[in-house]
Amino acid sequence: MKMKMKKYNLFIAILSLLIIASCSSSQKTSNKNVAGIYMPGLNLIDPEIIVFHKNDSISELHFRINSADVLYTKKREDSTFSANVLIQYELTDEELKAVIDTASVSFKDYGDNKQKKYLDGVIKFNTQTLKSYSLKITFNDVNRDQFIRKTVLINRKDNYNIQNYxxxxxxxxxxxxxxxxxxxxxxxxxxxxxxxxxxxxxxxxxxxxxxxxxxxxxxxxxxxxxxxxxxxxxxxxxxxxxxxxxxxxxxxxxxxxxxxxxxxxxxxFQENFPEIKTVENMVPPMRYISTKKEYDLLLASENQKNDMDKFWREIAGSNDRARTLIREYFKRVESANNYFTSYMEGWKTDRGIIYIIYGIPNIVYKNNNYENWIYGEENNMMSMSFVFHKVNNPITGNDYVLSRSPVFKSSWFRAVDSWRSGRIY
Known part of the structure; x- marks a missing residue:
């Protein structure tokens, strides 16, 4: 789905700045449940960010906010709805372990909650070559009173790392x-x-x-x-x-x-990625809930659409139920593509297979080196806990591998059997 884009160029030297005098403490991400980051449709602010070193003294933080993830409201005296976003950043010199720059900027976008568009912007700040920095940035949806804080390493040690392009x-x-x-x-x-x-x-x-x-x-x-x-x-x-x-x-x-x-x-990867719009692209993700024989027949079929519909009808028991299963299954496939794509499609990855079969985890703990997903209540013997370790991959920063174990065998077959019995797991 194509979305309109509205750009905001936030030049720190021009805007009126609110200088943050003190550093506020925040809960470490690894100790906080962040399962919401994998909940499509939750509509909470979660911008995409990219750092780019424009030259030897200026770096840029590019951000993109989905307008569906911020709240548009209208005051009595206003004639139109608007969203209000406050952005705060804190730049720390890694060698000195000292905060060297803090500032806050805000912008307003006019529209409504039904619009589909992106709010793109850029913040420019001064950096020096041969240095490393830590940039802590907070995006605040003022109308909803909800924020997300992200930290990114600013690498100025050499001219050939990814941030120079x-x-x-x-x-x-x-x-x-x-x-x-x-x-x-x-x-x-x-x-x-x-x-x-x-x-x-x-x-x-x-x-x-x-x-x-x-x-x-x-x-x-x-x-x-x-x-x-x-x-x-x-x-x-x-x-x-x-x-x-x-x-x-x-x-x-x-x-x-x-x-x-x-x-x-x-x-x-495929046309319209990360969306799944053709039967040709629907068949491969079905491997997780089909037998090898069923899957091979689907791949070799001269009429994949009919045979795929037959597969879902037979496991669901009715056309209506089949449509419900298909809708949920491929919603998860598309979400996996959005969240977990690395050097291959998100649905093919370790996090992708767990997400598609088990659904959205109840608890997610995340830090720089791993993610821990928990299905069920924490510290409950009946809950399932999956740990994904981050892989040092020169192509992507989104490559994670699952710590596999035979203890998952019974829960896996229980989940797959649920799908094959016409029940969403």
């Missing part, structure tokens, strides 16, 4: 999720202080296997993947410090300087 579309809009359709163009803007004029683009096919059930042994042999590029191409920056390229085949497009292993990676 910004991915744009042909209208110069910032791309927050690097997946494209065939024939789309992308633009990469570089830090203007980087002298390199050429980047190498490597194209890889991306037919990665789906996640294994949570009880599978870690020693289970994995399908061997050939991760060598299909082709390599040189791209040259223009006078605006930009390169552009047109996406062709499905796969991964890795763009890096010649002397670095870090750079943007662009993806072409």
């Amino acid at each position: 910004l991915v744009l579309d042909t209208n110069n809009n910032v791309i927050f999720k690097n997946h494209f359709n065939s024939s789309d163009y992308f633009i990469i803007q570089k830090n203007s202080s980087i002298s390199d004029s050429v980047m190498l683009l490597k194209y890889y096919k991306s037919n990665f296997p789906i996640a294994k059930p949570p009880f599978s042994s870690d020693e289970t042999p994995q399908e061997q993947q050939s991760f060598s590029p299909e082709f390599t191409e040189e791209l040259t920056f223009d006078s605006l410090f930009q390169i552009s390229y047109q996406i062709s085949g499905k796969g991964l497009y890795s763009v890096k300087p010649q002397n670095s292993t870090s750079g943007p990676t662009l993806f072409n």
